Amino acid sequence: MPGVRETETLKSFRGAIPSWLASVVAHLLLFLLFANVLKSCGNGSLGPVSHGEFRDVGIYVVDRSTDAENDPSPDEPTVDEPSAEETLKQPHPADEPSVEQPPLIGPRSDASSAPETAGKNSPPKQENQRAARRLGPGETEFFKIRDGGKRFVYVLDASASMLTEQRPAPIDIARAELKASLRDLNPRQEFQVIFYNDRAMSMPDPRGGSTGLLRCSDMNLARAHQFIDAVYPDVGTEHMQALELAISLEADVIFFLTDAGVPILYAGDLDEIRRLNKRRARIHCVEFGEGRNTSRENFLMKLARQNGGLYRYRDVTE
DSSP states (O other): OOHHHHHHHHHHHHHHHHHHHHHHHHHHHHHHHHHHHHHEEEEEOTTTOOSOOOOOOOOOOOTTTTTTSSSTTTSSSOHHHHHHHHHHHOOOGGGSSSOOOOTTSSSOHHHHHHHHHHTTTTTOOOHHHHHTTTOOOOOETTTTEEEEEEEEHHHHHHHHGGOSSSSSSHHHHHHHHHHHHTOOOOTTTTEEEEEEESSSEEEEOTTOOSOOOOOOOHHHHHHHHHHHHHOOOOOOOHHHHHHHHHHHHOOHHHHHEEEESSSSOOOOHHHHHHHHHTTTTTEEEEESSSSOOOOOHHHHHHHHHHTTOOOEEHHHHH
């Protein structure tokens, strides 16, 4: 029978194949199948399945050295670039308000040097000077006479006797003290400087017109320094014209300096000054002299006393 023959043939074939060879073939097939499965996992898919989505699993290292310059680090905050509209809204340096620069020959040497070297919170040199002089708000000092107000007039003798061979000359001492006193003033105050010999010379108004009080701005103080340094003492002395001019400015304080023992102001002159002044201005008098002051009372002492002021004597040889 055919069925019986096939069975006998198969049995004879199986008997011809050793059992160990069959085991090797079986293990080889299992190894190939396992390798194929691992390869499929590495490609993100399992076997022949083509549908669905698979993700890589496991631990891996990504090299970002090539795109580190272009991509921001996730740990660092990103800064958005301003839009064109925001850029236009930002102030341009040229549109910012400018700060008035101190003049080259300005009266306040501290304004041109202190901000560069001093600390941010350090007081300006001018404030240090005021603290050293112990001045209150609105006050200034002239040869140790201290007074406050809004309007100040300085009247200084510029006759030939103020220019001597001694150094410093009386006019130089007066110039230095006058500049120091002007530095104490603030922009809300006003001032005028009058030098006189046989005629009175005051600072001109930069806007033209008649001479008057000037606001204490940096520019006007710079002009005052130029005016003070340009005065050259000469000829004789005439007190009344300069004092009348100072009184006409209706100042709060008048500082009057002279070295003249003669000519003097007589009683009639003093009465006229008192009548014109009406005690509106306090007139302080400073007398320059050589050696000790031996005068009991002179016209400068009377002038100060009659107009609510103080008198000081300065030995210019010291």
